[in-house]
Amino acid sequence: MIGQQHMTGTEGPQLSLSPERPGYSTGDMLSGTFSVGTLELSEVKSVELSVLWYTEGKGDEDMAVHYFLRLDPASEAWQQLGQPQSFSTRLPNSPLSYEGLIVKVRWCVRLRVFMRRGRDAIEEVVFRLGDVPPAGAIP
């Protein structure tokens, strides 16, 4: 997307799930930490953390946010954003992750850091909700 970049390594924003696991059941608690890493807080306009699902495949993208947290300089936790901040949310009953033929449903935690200048930074961790096997084609 315009003005965005995925940052990896230790320089950009940091996002991790704890404990790290590839799959979750509905109703599980999803926890993790996030921070702006080594980015200067004075250069950051705001930070958004979302737990969301989105579709991939043939159709236009559908997306819905299950958990959303926005921090800006007026927020209490703003000054601590250089250090890992914890978040947690209980995962919903649906939709489950799904690998279909033309419809795919994916879950992820997305950290979006809006910079005062230059590109926004995005860090994303994908996880599975449920264990629905991939769909197969019908002959």
Added chain:
Amino acid sequence: MARWLRLYEKKRGHRRTGSKQFASLGEALFFSVFLVAGAVFFAVMFANLVIPEWRANRHFAETPAVVDRVVIHETESRDGTITYRPDIYIHYSVGGHRYHTVTYNIQRETFTNREAALTGAHQFKFGEEYPCWYDPMDPSQAVLVRGYSGFIYVILLVPISFFVIGTGGLIYTLSHWGTSAERRAALARGATRLDPADPAVQRQRQFPAIPADANQTNSPGTTLAYRLPSAVAQGWSLFLALAAALAWNAIVAMFVVMVVQGHLRHEPDWGLTVFVSVFVLIGIGLLIFLARQWLVTTGIGATRLEISDHPLRPGKCYELLVAQAGRLAINSLEVQLACDERATYRQGTDTRTERRRVFQQQIYRRQGFEVQPGVPFEGRCPLEIPGAAMHSFKGDHNEINWKLIVRADVAGWPNFEREFPVVVYPPANGQTV
């Protein structure tokens, strides 16, 4: 520039999604045009129509005037339409100064009907004195007829609606400019939860992105718990076939008449004849389809599906009853459980939908039997939802739809297929059985 305002963004298969920035800019420009056009036209109409009329009624001063001449002025437009305008020549005095003018009302109203113009003009007789109202700021301006024209205020609704659409659209676009998709989605989710007491909202909170199943459970069955609704009401499909056949053939009939008249005059247009023949063939096809729908709807009788419970869960077993009414000799009747993926996407200005079947299983089949009038055939079978099944899913552009399909091969009748949507919920804790 290209770095900050790309026309296209990420590639999706064979397509590219548009730039959100560029789309927002386009939206802003689009609504700005509406807003500016609405504001300009409103200002022009207000200044030239509303204010002069209001001043003529409220601010013009009365004085006696003498009619010098009464004329109906005719104007013919390019398309031959004639309009009629009453022109009343008068003279009057203001402050010792004598003024001559041609007037009627402030709008210098024109009529498309000569009688109406005459009626307006004949209120005034040559040489007689009538009250007129002149503009104190410009005494050379005067009117003989005052009043308010309702049509002006109706016409004003046009620029006002442009202005409102432009303003609303621009506020919406600007308020979303630079807002992340996640934030917009979070705001949208908050808006949909405004009425937590609503059962539909409660269900959506408990099972997000799963389609509502109220239609499947609002009709009790005669034998089992619920009677499932058909995906398309049979009456509706007949009505749509009828409407399509009538509309198409009515239009084609007009061209057929033109072609036949040409042939009768011995001036055949063979190009048009061939062109219309293709459309006639399509029309015949629509009539055949209509006849088939008519036979299926009225002759074959209703198909009824009842189920022991709903919504369905993966790994669970249910009881199903299929009933077929009518007077039929059925070669085969089968019920299938199927799951389709449905994706909708925009390609240019087109919206396209693609479907892909990802599960299909025959759960019931019966061959060679007859259905007697008043005694519907009834068959029962177990229905097991696969333990690893994906639940039903409904997004704005993507869906996963489960359905039961009744398919019949009927002797002497067209074969038919009827679909009954069902909703599959996810298994407990989301883990497949």
